[in-house]
Amino acid sequence: MWKPDRHSKKPLYEQIADHLEQRISYGEFPPGSLLPSERKLAEQLGVNRSTVILAFGELRSMGIIESRPGSGTHVSKYKWGAVPKHTPNWKRYAEGGSFLPNLPFLRRIREALQQNPDLIDFASGELSADLSPLGEITELMGAQPSPSYLGYDHPQGYMPLRQAVASYLDRYRGVQTTESSVLITSGSQQSLYLITQCLLSPGDAVAIEDPSYHYSLPMFQSAGLRIFGLPADEGGIRPEEIRSLVKKHRIKMIFVNPNFQNPTGALLPDDRRGKLLEIASELGLPIVEDDPYSLTDYDGLDRPSLKSMDRVGSVLYIGSLSKIAASGLRVGWMVAPHSIVERLADARQQMDFGLSVIPQQVAARFLESPYFEPHLERLRMQLRLKRDLLIDALHQALPKLIRFHVPQGGIHLWCQLVPEVNDAKLLEEAIKKGVVFVPGSVYGSDSGYVRFTFGRAKAENIGTGIAKFAEALRALIR
Known part of the structure; x- marks a missing residue:
């Protein structure tokens, strides 16, 4: 007999709901048929009754089953009709396929930036508008023949x-x-x-x-x-x-x-x-x-x-x-x-x-x-300025609490936090303070590392952003 997988990341009640929905769609439980009681099904599957109650609730919310006092729980006649018909389970499709979604931290960062565009962004790996050759490209596009x-x-x-x-x-x-x-x-x-x-x-x-x-x-x-x-x-x-x-x-x-x-x-x-x-x-x-x-x-x-x-x-x-x-x-x-x-x-x-x-x-x-070449010269100068502003801000806001090697190019500063903290808690606290970064564990490191990207943030916001990060860090190490 089928059993839920206790090692799966999917909650047990969702596994049970999906399994029952599949059996209903295959006709094992026709429209109007009586399902096992919550207590009996819990015994069969080796789970708590509360887990089965949650699974039934999930199916009930989709109109797949219905419960009547004194009559038990039945497969809905109205949802399925004579032939099983209902809206595709798009959640199952979204969780399927072989191409995996972005990592949870990256999805959380993207969600936070969408919800609050005013966050100071040390996470995005792209250049800010003032570092891009917008004027030059606009001119080239205007001069370009059709x-x-x-x-x-x-x-x-x-x-x-x-x-x-x-x-x-x-x-x-x-x-x-x-x-x-x-x-x-x-x-x-x-x-x-x-x-x-x-x-x-x-x-x-x-x-x-x-x-x-x-x-x-x-x-x-x-x-x-x-x-x-x-x-x-x-x-x-x-x-x-x-x-x-x-x-x-x-x-x-x-x-x-x-x-x-x-x-x-x-x-x-x-x-x-x-x-x-x-x-x-x-x-x-x-x-x-x-x-x-x-x-x-x-x-x-x-x-x-x-x-x-x-x-x-x-x-x-x-x-x-x-x-x-x-x-x-x-x-x-x-x-x-x-x-x-x-x-x-x-x-x-x-x-x-x-x-x-x-x-x-x-x-x-x-x-x-x-x-092209003058743009590169300006880009290097501005990136060096932003790097120096970031390093100065870290020295002022987090003396003795952070270590890093000073890069000679690129747009990233890799830092080790002296007091190791939980990545997820630090990110959430930083978002509350108004700043985002990428936890080091995203890149395979142990917790306690962060990546600050300074290509996207405006120069005038870098000091403020690091001050907000410092507040978030100190809130967790008190």
């Missing part, structure tokens, strides 16, 4: 944009490629999704940095992948540890974010980059390099990409305009062997028949325009 055709574009993306990306990568990232090896995507997320869905199989093991923002992406679990962390310090991952992971778990692919890593801001040293490429080549392992932050280096230094150092073709390179221009353009790219690009382009075409050509035209013109 498109001659608005049909489906090439599966790999708009040819002039692929050419512009190839030129950009050669100039700024030291990556030499041609447009035939470039796939245009709607940002880095789509690139990662295509890789996990098309190049890997359920059960495959992959290695990611620990902590890593990849822990926050349910797409890895949705694809049935097994994730194993490569511990990272202030200099990023230690490549030698890849060997033991491969030996223990037969790793199929490595995902890294070597320049100003999300969430830690770490910069992988050149010697570790060389060692990583050497080990990957020796073991025949592909590396996925996600490189969104390199051009935000506050000193404008030329930080090499792994792809530029790759001599054997081990690296799949991912980039986008989201962290250096505007996330709303939804333009990203991947550089890979042509056979891989063709495979992923075919899969992406099945999903959406290709991207809109208009934002691709805008992106191509921006990358090639005289506006």
Whole structure:
């Protein structure tokens, strides 16, 4: 006989209600038939009677069953009629499927920001309007000739944009490629999704940095992948540890974010980059390099990409305009062997028949325009200012209560709280005070870590936001 699963995250009463609804829909309990009493059903299922009462209440609220004093509980005649008919259980559908929802913390942050747009936002990983080249893009759009055709574009993306990306990568990232090896995507997320869905199989093991923002992406679990962390310090991952992971778990692919890593801001040293490429080549392992932050280096230094150092073709390179221009353009790219690009382009075409050509035209013109380099210089200057404001505010509001390594680029500050507190309680208390951040556990770390992202918050609000966070923290450690 069926029993509810006590290890499931779904409450027992919901499991019982779903099970009874299914049996009713299969005709095991026809319309008008009498259901077992609450007491008898509780005995059969090995639960408290109160649990069955809750399950019956759930079914009663949907009109599936009805109770009459002295007559017991029956399957409703009016809801089902002669043939079982009722509204689909959309809750069951919403909880089903193989693609998992966002993590609860991320859903809570999004909900809080929607409910109160005045919250000071240290959680969102995008640039504020004043850091985006809105004026320049508006001007480029105004000067752009009307498109001659608005049909489906090439599966790999708009040819002039692929050419512009190839030129950009050669100039700024030291990556030499041609447009035939470039796939245009709607940002880095789509690139990662295509890789996990098309190049890997359920059960495959992959290695990611620990902590890593990849822990926050349910797409890895949705694809049935097994994730194993490569511990990272202030200099990023230690490549030698890849060997033991491969030996223990037969790793199929490595995902890294070597320049100003999300969430830690770490910069992988050149010697570790060389060692990583050497080990990957020796073991025949592909590396996925996600490189969104390199051009935000506050000193404008030329930080090499792994792809530029790759001599054997081990690296799949991912980039986008989201962290250096505007996330709303939804333009990203991947550089890979042509056979891989063709495979992923075919899969992406099945999903959406290709991207809109208009934002691709805008992106191509921006990358090639005289506006691009001055924009980068302003962006670096403003991000450095925001980082310094954040660090000063933390020193003033939380002396001796927080530790961090100062990043030299990117938009994130990774902090360890000296008094370890519960992530969920701290987030809720911070929301009450008027500020949001991302708990470190979202990225695979233990509790007691937080990520402050300073790209979104206005400069004048950073000090106030940290003061509010300090109030929330102190409220929990008194």
